[in-house]
Amino acid sequence: xxxxxxxxxxxxxxxxxxxxxxxxxxxxxxxxxxxxxxxxxxxxxxxxxxxxxxxxxxxxxxxxxxxxxxxxxxxxxxxxxxxxxxxxxxxxxxxxxxxxxxxxxxxxxxxxxxxxxxxxxxxxxxxxxxxxxxxxxxxxxxxxxxxxxxxxxxxxxxxxxxxxxxxxxxxxxxxxxxxxxxxxxxxxxxxxxxxxxxxxxxxxxxxxxxxxxxxxxxxxxxxxxxxxxxxxxxxxxxxxxxxxxxxxxxxxxxxxxxxxxxxxxxxxxxxxxxxxxxxxxxxxxxxxxxxxxxxxxxxxxxxxxxxxxxxxxxxxxxxxxxxxxxxxxxxxxxxxxxxxxxxxxxxxxxxxxxxxxxxxxxxxxxxxxxxxxxxxxxxxxxxxxxxxxxxxxxxxxxxxxxxxxxxxxxxxxxxxxxxxxxxxxxxxxxxxxxx
Ligand code: ZN
Numbered sequence: 001x002x003x004x005x006x007x008x009x010x011x012x013x014x015x016x017x018x019x020x021x022x023x024x025x026x027x028x029x030x031x032x033x034x035x036x037x038x039x040x041x042x043x044x045x046x047x048x049x050x051x052x053x054x055x056x057x058x059x060x061x062x063x064x065x066x067x068x069x070x071x072x073x074x075x076x077x078x079x080x081x082x083x084x085x086x087x088x089x090x091x092x093x094x095x096x097x098x099x100x101x102x103x104x105x106x107x108x109x110x111x112x113x114x115x116x117x118x119x120x121x122x123x124x125x126x127x128x129x130x131x132x133x134x135x136x137x138x139x140x141x142x143x144x145x146x147x148x149x150x151x152x153x154x155x156x157x158x159x160x161x162x163x164x165x166x167x168x169x170x171x172x173x174x175x176x177x178x179x180x181x182x183x184x185x186x187x188x189x190x191x192x193x194x195x196x197x198x199x200x201x202x203x204x205x206x207x208x209x210x211x212x213x214x215x216x217x218x219x220x221x222x223x224x225x226x227x228x229x230x231x232x233x234x235x236x237x238x239x240x241x242x243x244x245x246x247x248x249x250x251x252x253x254x255x256x257x258x259x260x261x262x263x264x265x266x267x268x269x270x271x272x273x274x275x276x277x278x279x280x281x282x283x284x285x286x287x288x289x290x291x292x293x294x295x296x297x298x299x300x301x302x303x304x305x306x307x308x309x310x311x312x313x314x315x316x317x318x319x320x321x322x323x324x325x326x327x328x329x330x331x332x333x334x335x336x337x338x339x340x341x342x343x344x345x346x347x348x349x350x351x352x353x354x355x356x357x358x359x360x361x362x363x364x365x366x367x368x369x370x371x372x373x374x375x376x377x378x379x380x381x382x383x384x385x386x387x388x389x390x391x392x393x394x395x396x397x398x399x400x401x402x403x404x405x406x407x408x409x410x411x412x413x414x415x416x417x418x419x420x421x422x423x424x425x426x427x428x429x430x431x432x433x434x435x
Contacts, residue, residue, distance in 0.1 A: 094192060173221050193326065227298060250298050265311055358433075
């Protein structure tokens with residue numbers, strides 16, 4: 001089966017529900033840039049695709065960075081001196097600042113407050129905070145809960161470990177006809193946050209699962225990596241083969257109701273940029289195109305000047321632009337199966353453009369070939385776009401235009417142009433030119 005047929009046979013409701021279920025499965029795990037939460041998450045992903053798990057030892061030098069110590073946590077709480085629990089990590093893994101060093105002591109309220117983080121503007125929400133590269137400890141809680149703290153002293157405990165271990169990431173590769181690769185990457189380092197980053201994990205998993213079922217022109221590489229340090233480590237370990245990457249997408253924040261957003265590659269005018277722009281233009285939905293900027297997700301690393309890979313970023317509402325971002329309100333209610341499914345099908349359409357964006361030659365370029373006698377011309381008033389697509393493909397198949405060029409010039413969706421090209425190929429009016 002070709003990729004074009006895939007969108008026809010897949011049921012959007014089923015795909016959305018499946019994607020949402022994976023989010024629910026991994027939502028409870030306490031992920032960070034290292035540790036068992038990432039391993040648990042990758043094990044869940046591994047039930048859908050045969051993921052290879054890589055473990056890189058702490059202390060390994062990767063480009064300008066060093067793999068940090070591994071962080072794990074069993075329990076954490078704040079109690080008053082009567083032994084009543086004020087805050088319990090078991091209720092939300094956002095309650096502890098990620099990478100908090102172990103602590104167990106009695107502290108005066110004033111000192112404790114220096115280690116507490118809240119969101120006064122959203123007094124019921126718990127913020128998400130980390131301190132990866134500076135050893136510290138802290139708790140995150142709702143502002144309303146903070147206002148209830150009136151005792152002089154409290155008992156704090158963070159039963160964590162920060163020791164030499166490993167940084168874990170997952171990788172999956174589908175070989176295609178060509179050794180040229182399409183890279184799809186998501187981050188796996190946030191605790192119980194649904195849109196940022198579980199939606200990216202489930203979209204990457206779904207793409208991997210379904211692309212496995214079709215014959216592919218490109219090879220596909222899927223990365224499930226902790227943000228920043230993960231992409232830096234992968235680039236460091238794979239420097240000699242990154243030239244294979246012809247197109248790449250970082251996917252994040254793809255399950256919210258916001259409009260589709262695409263952040264262009266650093267190069268700004270790659271085939272991938274054109275393909276995604278085309279798909280969004282024909283999506284019938286509102287969308288936004290952002291120029292590259294060196295802030296965001298792992299496209300920052302893939303697009304660093306020493307690599308400058310053609311990697312863009314596919315999102316709905318970008319990080320920082322939704323109020324729920326990095327708070328407990330980015331939960332299982334915030335992402336919906338229908339938005340996940342829509343993001344999946346838009347990505348699949350963009351990949352379908354890349355897979356089918358070939359150059360053809362019209363074998364009967366002198367005058368229009370007579371389509372009627374080949375059963376291809378339906379004519380006014382029935383032909384509409386189908387006839388027009390045939391005429392555009394014939395006219396621009398002079399060996400210099402890709403099908404995407406034809407689709408853009410004609411103002412017709414790539415899928416219709418591709419269908420026209422298939423019909424013309426079948427009756428011998430076109431021939432493919434190797435690019
Ligand atoms: Zn984030």
